[in-house]
Amino acid sequence: MQGPIAPIFISDSIAAHSSKTNIGAHAIFLGQVRADKLADKIVKAILYSAYAEMAEKEFHRIRENAFHRYQLCCLHVYHSIGEVKAGEISLFVFVSAVHRKDAFVACQEIVDDIKANVPIWGKELFEDGSFVWKENKG
Amino acid sequence: MIQVLFFGPLSDITGIAVLELSEITDTDMLTALLHNKYPSLEKSVYTISVNHILITQTQNLRDGDEIALLAPFAGG
Numbered sequence: 020m021q022g023p024i025a026p027i028f029i030s031d032s033i034a035a036h037s038s039k040t041n042i043g044a045h046a047i048f049l050g051q052v053r054a055d056k057l058a059d060k061i062v063k064a065i066l067y068s069a070y071a072e073m074a075e076k077e078f079h080r081i082r083e084n085a086f087h088r089y090q091l092c093c094l095h096v097y098h099s100i101g102e103v104k105a106g107e108i109s110l111f112v113f114v115s116a117v118h119r120k121d122a123f124v125a126c127q128e129i130v131d132d133i134k135a136n137v138p139i140w141g142k143e144l145f146e147d148g149s150f151v152w153k154e155n156k157g
Numbered sequence: 158m159i160q161v162l163f164f165g166p167l168s169d170i171t172g173i174a175v176l177e178l179s180e181i182t183d184t185d186m187l188t189a190l191l192h193n194k195y196p197s198l199e200k201s202v203y204t205i206s207v208n209h210i211l212i213t214q215t216q217n218l219r220d221g222d223e224i225a226l227l228a229p230f231a232g233g
Contacts, residue, residue, distance in 0.1 A: 050233050067232070070164050070225055073209040098232060110233050130233060138206075138225075139232030140165035152166040153231035 023107035042092045044119035046126035050110030060145040064104045070138035077137045089121040165228030170197045185215045
């Protein structure tokens, strides 16, 4: 989605699932932009870009994998495109399962898969107008 | 004609986002041409996708193929 993911969107998503009474557990991951300090400069925002068609295919694969491997009721993944300021949310993974073990494990796997395999890039923007390209670690 | 897309820092290195080329028969020929045209690209780390699928070895190319040079992903 364009821009940061608003906290109200997250709470509304939770509320939207209360009618699905076979769900016993939700596992939610939120990725927040950190004000990293790099060579005496502080990150004020990240500008995200993506190879959209390939990213959609990867998200679809990740979703299919997760439903195949775990007993999930629902799965929603949202990643920001465009500018997200430090302190704002750029990734929302929302896993709902019958039981908590599947929710916990699936959520971590999905986040790790996204970070490794989805064609998304970020420019870390500094106060002085300069930037570096984000590098994922671990 | 094939379309070559550059993503992440690679679009900064080449100065462009998209390049159209003709008479490129495979991905080795493509990378040789691109490294010659953009010398900094040769020192960069990237993977290649053809029609949205990552390739791990040389692949033949056909008219209409969409190739992307992908810098290491940084989502999440």
